[in-house]
Amino acid sequence: MLSSISLRHMRAFAAIADHGSFTAAATVLGLSTSALTSTIRQFEDVTGAALFDRTTRQVTLTETGERFLPVARRLIGDFEEALGDLDALSKGIGGKIRIAAAPSVLTRILPGVIRGFIAAHPDARLRLDELNAKDVHEAVANNEADFGIAGEWQDLPDINFSPLFSDRFGVLCRPDHPFAQESEIAWSELADQPFVGLGPESGTRAMMAGQGIWAAGGGADDIGRNPDARHAVDISPSITRAAALGVGAAQKALRTADELDRAMDQIARVGKAKQRGAASKSAKASKMAGMSGMSVNAATDPAALLRPVVETSNTITLAAMVSEGIGITVLPELAARIATGAGDLAGSGKLAFVPLCQPTRHRQIGVITRQSKSLSPIARIFLAMVMEQAPKMDLPAAIEWG
Template identity: 55%
Template sequence: MLSSVSLRHLRGFIAVAEHGSFTQAANVLGITPPTLTATIRQFEDIIGMSLFDRTTRQVALSTGGGRFLPVARRLMADFEMALDDLDAQSKGLGGKVVVAAAPSVLTRILPQIIVEFHAAHPDASLRLDEMNAGEVHDAVAKGEVDFGIAGDWKPLPDIQFEPLFSDQLGVVCRHDHPFAGRTQVLWHELVDYPFVGLGPESGTGAILARHSGFNAPPASIVTDALDGGHQDRSHLEFEPDGGHPDKADIRRSHALRPVVETSNTVTLCAMVAAGIGITILPELAARVEASRDLVFVPLGAPVRERQIGVIRRKSRSLSPIARIFLDIVLDRAPTMPLAARLRWHLPF
């Protein structure tokens, strides 16, 4: 009967899958190889299928085993988290909080919050993982972290994104660049300079792919808008000074392509500081790199914003200590002097 499946079966299955060897898995689990072999065979008898394809040289997951592995890992993670929560409650809300966040959130917002959190809960521990938006969403979906704070990315099953704040995109350039003394730069002007950018796995990279000239509209839309046809202004994202762009400006703007692409803002700004090109970042992220003597200039016509939010699983509630930490974030973050003009979206 399937009800006979136990944590012992799940632990054994995961260990063999991860190590590809019954002997190595048994050593990790602290049992003998024959005992582990018997456990896996019993598991396979209960479910009525083979979980591994065995040869004399290797052990590999079967098709069914491969499909079941992420489920087994999630079940074990949920069980261990539940035990941690019970232990934390018995000790007066100690325990561990794991948070994945964008670099700008980790460096500009969370440090002050952690000071207050640990003053009130000295027995609690905290782990912070720096990730881009795509990695944060995946980590939350897999149950590897309690929650995330990062940009919106793409819809994932069982994931909810609750907006926390928005900040405007702008150009980041060296202090000696022609844009450095400006109060605003227009999108169509970017094509005149080498550009370095973030990949689509980042929240900012995804915004640029969706909304800027990185994805050109169909030629018929541009032609119609310029030649007196149906003028849907929402398609014309590079209007200089709010006027009607000429055909050359629009088509040149859509030629913008990064000469260097990276997934890390520190690397990105190092490229800018070296004079390789300019880049686009949200204001809060740009302020993190201010020590590099770089300049942030807002982009307009149109104004684009990055939205940062709290990322959680819909089907799983936060542990008591993780909920306390998140509540402090929501309460204190909007009051911080961040040197960036953010639009807060509180309360949830």
């Protein structure tokens, strides 16, 4: 029976293949030649395949043996790695950590932490996967990652989201674009601009467009950060929280309120059609005067104003589209600066980042874990280092921690 084949047979097979001799392989394995010969004969009898061609002078692999050798080596390696992980985990000094994270986290936050972590824990190994927010959440939920660091996406069973930092949304444009001369830009000013954007699978797109927990009215936390953010229709925080948890009736109530908000905003935009040439000055004047009715309400869906001529899943590609003058885009500040490969966008002379207002919105990045599964000792050590060291980093963006 094939079930009688064990790692002992794999090791014997690989040793003979490596040394080309039963005698030499037996010495390495600490076995007698007769015992090794018996092991290989059993292996061949059970599988029904000859693994070696034997002559009085040499031992060579058969065609079947050559095809099976890489498989045997992989199985031996996986087994030894698993044993090493088990030993390291029991001692809390090593093991493999699988991390799924957003591109900006992988390129600007984790490298600095990893350098010190590897120096202190040389037996540890890390697997880093660059994914969008949706895939990060699903990787953790499916046990394909020990934990993730990305934007909030949607409620999944057994998933916990702990905020780490946030950065502000803004416009990324060429330095010769009129927006580049402004200190802030209202969302309403984007309506007639050629636009390139991220696809719906992006966590950044989800937050900007008001999907999932960031439903168009924002959660109670969003309203707390922006006291002026309200629906035209009075929506209580309890309805917002219920919608975030997937309650259908609450979600329908929010959609109805959003539709009314967008209709009112459209009316306001039509009324301003003749004044578009002075849109920038009008936006600043309305903000100073507190005329919130003339701007896009934080409760509406800002992305409803935008019609991308190009969509992509990659922020670097997005920055390239902007650089070529295809359109402007909207990104969180850290993502925008990393996508251009420059810490100081203005200094690079290539692209400009200008914060958005009316409403001011932030991307929230957090740690994603499973509630029902505790982290390994080494993963807890690494995550603790991230939480402790990340806020001290000199990042090329205005970051709010916690």
